Amino acid sequence: MKESTISFYNKNYKKFLIIPALLIVISFAIIIHTYSSTGDFLHRDVSLTGGTTISIFSNISVDSLQQALEKNFSDVSTRALLDNSGKQTQIIIVTRESPETITPVIEQFLGHKLDPKNSSIEFTGSSLSKDFYQQLLIAVILAFFWMSAVVFIIFSKKFKIKFLAIVLNLLLGIFLGVFFLSLNVIISVVIFLAFVISLFYIYIKYSIPSFAVIICAFADILMTLAVIDLFGMQISGAGIVAFLMLIGYSVDTDIILTTRVLRRKQTSVNHEIFGSFKTGMTMTLTAIAAVAIALFFVYPFQTALNQIFIILLVGLFFDILNTWVTNTILIKWFAEHNGQSYS
Amino acid sequence: MAKVTLKIWILIAFVIFSLIAIFSIPPTFMQQGVLVKSVEQNSSLLEHGLKAGDIITSINNQKIKNITDYSIAMSIFSDNQTRKLEIKTKDKDIVDLFGPDVINQLTVDIIPKTRIKTGLDIQGGARALVTTQNQTITDSQLDDLIAISQQRLNLYGLSDVQLRKVSDLSGNKYMLVEIAGSNPSDLEGLIAQQGKFEAKIGNITVFSGGSKDITYVGRTGQDAGISECFDVASGAVCNFRFVIYLSEEAATRQADATANMSLNLSTGGKYLEKPLDLYLDEQLLDSLSIGADLKGKVATQIQISGSGSGLTQKEAYDTAKLNMKKLQTILVTGSLPFKLQIVKTDKISPVLGEQFTKAIMIGGLFAILGVSIIIFLRYRKIKISLALLLVSFSEVIIILGIAALIKWNLDLPSIAGIIATIGTGVDSQIMILDESRFKTESLKKRIENAIKIIFTAFATAAVSLIPLTGVLGFMGISAAGAGLLKGFAITTLIGITAGVFITRPAFADIIKQVGEE
Numbered sequence: 139m140k141e142s143t144i145s146f147y148n149k150n151y152k153k154f155l156i157i158p159a160l161l162i163v164i165s166f167a168i169i170i171h172t173y174s175s176t177g178d179f180l181h182r183d184v185s186l187t188g189g190t191t192i193s194i195f196s197n198i199s200v201d202s203l204q205q206a207l208e209k210n211f212s213d214v215s216t217r218a219l220l221d222n223s224g225k226q227t228q229i230i231i232v233t234r235e236s237p238e239t240i241t242p243v244i245e246q247f248l249g250h251k252l253d254p255k256n257s258s259i260e261f262t263g264s265s266l267s268k269d270f271y272q273q274l275l276i277a278v279i280l281a282f283f284w285m286s287a288v289v290f291i292i293f294s295k296k297f298k299i300k301f302l303a304i305v306l307n308l309l310l311g312i313f314l315g316v317f318f319l320s321l322n323v324i325i326s327v328v329i330f331l332a333f334v335i336s337l338f339y340i341y342i343k344y345s346i347p348s349f350a351v352i353i354c355a356f357a358d359i360l361m362t363l364a365v366i367d368l369f370g371m372q373i374s375g376a377g378i379v380a381f382l383m384l385i386g387y388s389v390d391t392d393i394i395l396t397t398r399v400l401r402r403k404q405t406s407v408n409h410e411i412f413g414s415f416k417t418g419m420t421m422t423l424t425a426i427a428a429v430a431i432a433l434f435f436v437y438p439f440q441t442a443l444n445q446i447f448i449i450l451l452v453g454l455f456f457d458i459l460n461t462w463v464t465n466t467i468l469i470k471w472f473a474e475h476n477g478q479s480y481s
Numbered sequence: 482m483a484k485v486t487l488k489i490w491i492l493i494a495f496v497i498f499s500l501i502a503i504f505s506i507p508p509t510f511m512q513q514g515v516l517v518k519s520v521e522q523n524s525s526l527l528e529h530g531l532k533a534g535d536i537i538t539s540i541n542n543q544k545i546k547n548i549t550d551y552s553i554a555m556s557i558f559s560d561n562q563t564r565k566l567e568i569k570t571k572d573k574d575i576v577d578l579f580g581p582d583v584i585n586q587l588t589v590d591i592i593p594k595t596r597i598k599t600g601l602d603i604q605g606g607a608r609a610l611v612t613t614q615n616q617t618i619t620d621s622q623l624d625d626l627i628a629i630s631q632q633r634l635n636l637y638g639l640s641d642v643q644l645r646k647v648s649d650l651s652g653n654k655y656m657l658v659e660i661a662g663s664n665p666s667d668l669e670g671l672i673a674q675q676g677k678f679e680a681k682i683g684n685i686t687v688f689s690g691g692s693k694d695i696t697y698v699g700r701t702g703q704d705a706g707i708s709e710c711f712d713v714a715s716g717a718v719c720n721f722r723f724v725i726y727l728s729e730e731a732a733t734r735q736a737d738a739t740a741n742m743s744l745n746l747s748t749g750g751k752y753l754e755k756p757l758d759l760y761l762d763e764q765l766l767d768s769l770s771i772g773a774d775l776k777g778k779v780a781t782q783i784q785i786s787g788s789g790s791g792l793t794q795k796e797a798y799d800t801a802k803l804n805m806k807k808l809q810t811i812l813v814t815g816s817l818p819f820k821l822q823i824v825k826t827d828k829i830s831p832v833l834g835e836q837f838t839k840a841i842m843i844g845g846l847f848a849i850l851g852v853s854i855i856i857f858l859r860y861r862k863i864k865i866s867l868a869l870l871l872v873s874f875s876e877v878i879i880i881l882g883i884a885a886l887i888k889w890n891l892d893l894p895s896i897a898g899i900i901a902t903i904g905t906g907v908d909s910q911i912m913i914l915d916e917s918r919f920k921t922e923s924l925k926k927r928i929e930n931a932i933k934i935i936f937t938a939f940a941t942a943a944v945s946l947i948p949l950t951g952v953l954g955f956m957g958i959s960a961a962g963a964g965l966l967k968g969f970a971i972t973t974l975i976g977i978t979a980g981v982f983i984t985r986p987a988f989a990d991i992i993k994q995v996g997e998e
Contacts, residue, residue: 195832237826254605254830263824266610273649274966281945288940311948312956376894379969382949383901386942386973390908393937401930417915421908424855428848428904435844439837441602446897
């Protein structure tokens with residue numbers, strides 16, 4: 139690489155933090171906007187709000203079915219599914235009504251009964267779906283904190299502090315599992331924030347590199363969520379699971395980067411960054427290729443896998459940014475601040 | 482010559498064991514015959530020792546290779562006569578005279594090619610989550626519910642039914658019903674109906690459902706059937722009837738209730754003044770006129786009737802048969818002491834399952850191929866790409882093998898988990914490849930470094946999945962969503978664990994040798 143580019147980078151790299159910082163702010167804005175307009179951080183599909191999804195294997199006109207249904211129900215939407223060659227294979231009907239109320243109307247329109255040979259029907263009651271949603275959110279929150287704890291335990295040095303982090307995270311688990319949903323909302327939030335603040339205080343004080351990794355994983359999730367919100371994609375339980383997958387995938391590259399920069403002896407920080415960049419990019423690109431190819435083949439079936447793959451793809455793209463801009467700058471800053479040379 | 486190290490041997494052993502777990506010995510796809518899916522309770526075949534899971538290889542000395550052979554062999558009953566049957570399975574030889582109803586006592590299917598089972602969301606089927614209405618269900622209520630539902634579904638003739646207790650993060654308890662491969666048209670009626678059956682004369686309950694009052698419910702042959710069908714203005718109606726026997730006690734109650742009853746003169750004195758009203762869950766099902774000659778008599782045999790309607794006679798006939806079957810089931814099993822509600826039902830059509838499975842396999846294949854191409858472009862070494870391809874495949878085989886072994890049903894979340902594992906597996910292998918290229922340290926040391934990073938990555942992934950599995954129940958973290966997404970966590974955990982302990986160390990050894998060449 140050119141000397142001038144390297145020296146420009148070494149002098150100005152901290153300024154590039156503005157890019158992820160801006161994106162984080164924009165993401166927050168989008169998510170808050172979604173929250174204020176829908177009452178939630180994301181658009182939940184009927185499996186998480188309560189309602190019925192009916193898939194009919196038919197090529198009848200979607201518009202006329204929609205019209206017929208609208209006469210009877212206020213909240214119903216229909217859409218056609220096409221295969222990769224553009225042929226209509228299914229009609230999907232989504233409604234808040236129960237299957238018992240809507241199927242007779244559909245059957246009347248079609249002129250035949252709905253049976254397992256021509257349709258699938260999925261129904262989730264509204265109180266159950268609310269529970270599902272809350273539980274999945276708790277699972278994702280806990281997953282994030284435990285992942286953070288593992289990163290901290292690996293990169294920090296003092297045994298006592300590691301032990302404290304483990305204890306705090308176990309307590310956090312018990313709190314989320316037993317008390318979080320049953321206590322008064324304000325008390326719950328206060329206790330939760332107390333956990334968050336004390337944990338992050340420990341992470342920042344005793345291991346800045348692990349805190350940088352945690353910030354990147356958080357930014358990945360946040361930015362992906364913002365894009366998903368922006369496109370109005372409706373999320374099911376499987377979609378939330380995809381965020382769990384994202385937590386697992388995204389820290390891999392950060393761990394490589396951090397490990398290599400921290401353990402280097404004779405080499406320069408930039409050398410290690412560039413080495414990890416080659417490894418990490420190969421990793422992320424193979425993951426993107428695998429997910430994109432798999433998505434192409436399963437897409438026409440419109441299963442839960444589509445959502446999982448799309449969320450992963452978006453997340454992996456943001457992970458490139460967050461690992462090689464956000465995390466890289468933070469770790470370079472940290473390494474140099476600790477008095478280590480660069481060339 | 483490349484040396485096969487211990488770690489590589491371990492990988493080979495695991496792959497072989499997994500292949501055996503998937504295909505069994507001898508491989509199921511080479512076996513001929515039909516698989517017995519279910520044998521009806523109290524049937525003569527069951528008494529002869531035939532059971533679900535047996536493989537019928539011949540009937541009356543005709544080889545049975547597939548369902549068509551089976552249907553041809555059983556067509557000897559088409560004249561409704563009793564016949565001699567010789568059924569051979571792998572380890573049994575059943576010879577006896579059987580009536581034509583033997584066909585209904587037995588359901589068979591083709592032998593599955595592998596021992597991998599797919600989930601409801603792929604192969605089709607029905608699933609329901611049931612709980613009590615307006616109150617939290619206790620453990621003992623849940624046990625009762627499962628026992629009675631099990632009995633109802635069995636009587637209904639459904640096989641491949643799984644009923645189990647599930648609880649979720651908020652402490653709610655449910656009965657989870659999963660019926661693989663079939664969608665009973667009235668699942669809700671069977672599992673969520675309290676099934677409180679009462680027969681009343683006036684205000685007096687003379688008998689109710691369950692074995693205490695009803696000693697026998699006729700379900701076949703002369704004892705039950707559709708009695709008549711006729712057209713009405715809105716379509717057609719069919720009537721059914723079946724016989725039940727009352728206990729002495731219940732029959733006496735009925736005799737007492739009718740003892741002082743006067744005759745209904747508008748029918749010419751043929752019947753008693755009040756009918757026998759049949760109620761199901763507090764709704765009037767039917768009113769049976771009581772013959773004048775039964776007045777005050779202890780009669781243990783009673784004919785129950787009802788009807789079904791539809792747009793055509795065929796539809797009405799099917800509905801009537803279904804209603805009859807349901808009522809019979811409820812009369813046998815009695816009622817549940819609480820009201821139920823279904824909070825979730827999924828009825829997935831099996832139509833797309835096969836195509837989808839194919840798409841997933843082709844997609845997976847191309848995904849691994851795509852990854853190998855990227856690896857080849859990056860490292861320019863065919864040996865390395867091949868090693869990576871082989872190790873990735875072996876990871877998939879090991880996951881499938883373990884899934885077959887623990888009889889895990891691979892549903893969509895599980896497949897997402899397998900894909901996640903391939904992804905992290907490839908990631909780890911890239912780490913090994915790149916770490917091994919640092920020339921400043923010894924190859925052994927470099928690979929140790931890589932393994933260390935891989936363990937870190939493994940630990941972060943594992944802890945983030947654990948909350949989903951339900952193993953944290955002791956700290957209040959039950960499997961979210963009643964465990965319906967558990968499959969994802971399970972397959973990923975199997976995959977990444979097999980990855981860090983078996984496949985990736987073996988890959989490291991392979992790379993050491995390629996590196997030393």
